[in-house]
Amino acid sequence: EVQLVESGGGLVQPGRSLRLSCAASGFNFDDYAMHWVRQAPGKGLEWVSGISWDSGTTVYADSVKGRFTISRDNTNYSLYLQMNSLTTEDTALYYCVKDRTDWIGPFESWGQGILVTVSS
């Protein structure tokens, strides 16, 4: 059974940094692309970033480009999102998502999400 467990969220002041982690299990992690998707309170889904199976390609939404960095550790079955220069607009539930393919495809499995609140 695929399991994706996010951690590292919490309350942070504007301008500060936070690093999210996602522990994956139940599948061959290094065969699949991974993504982060967020959902602001009461709002819709917003794709944030994706990384190919081998970390060879990373892509970002315009809203986070230059501030967020996605990375992965295939040895430890982990996905990360380094978030810098946070603003109140980044407040959201962040989901770790397993792709159905080794690059950008359907989002097959989702974690339970981790809340990030940016506030002074």
Place this chain on the structure above:
Amino acid sequence: SYVLTQPLSVSVSPGQTASITCSGDKLGQKFASWYQQKPGQSPVLVIFRDNSRPSGIPERFSGSTSGNTATLTISGIQPMDEADYYCQARDSLTVVFGGGTKLTVL
């Protein structure tokens, strides 16, 4: 930037058929996926590659695409189908979600 447009809400009575549309420029040339999200839960993939169902998704869920519009069709609507539904497509090296449609079962 690429935009996918969905109706805000769709209402249907139990047993009837619901159709949720998703419009985007040249959407028919991309693969659309659909996700169901119930309150307090994570999204679930219900349709991918326009009309394929992941294992475990009932046959009542189907998808189609024509021109600039993708459609999610749910037949024999049940109260458990009440949820938010999002379409999604890839545009070059980015992923875009529609704004979501709230499906209400009357």
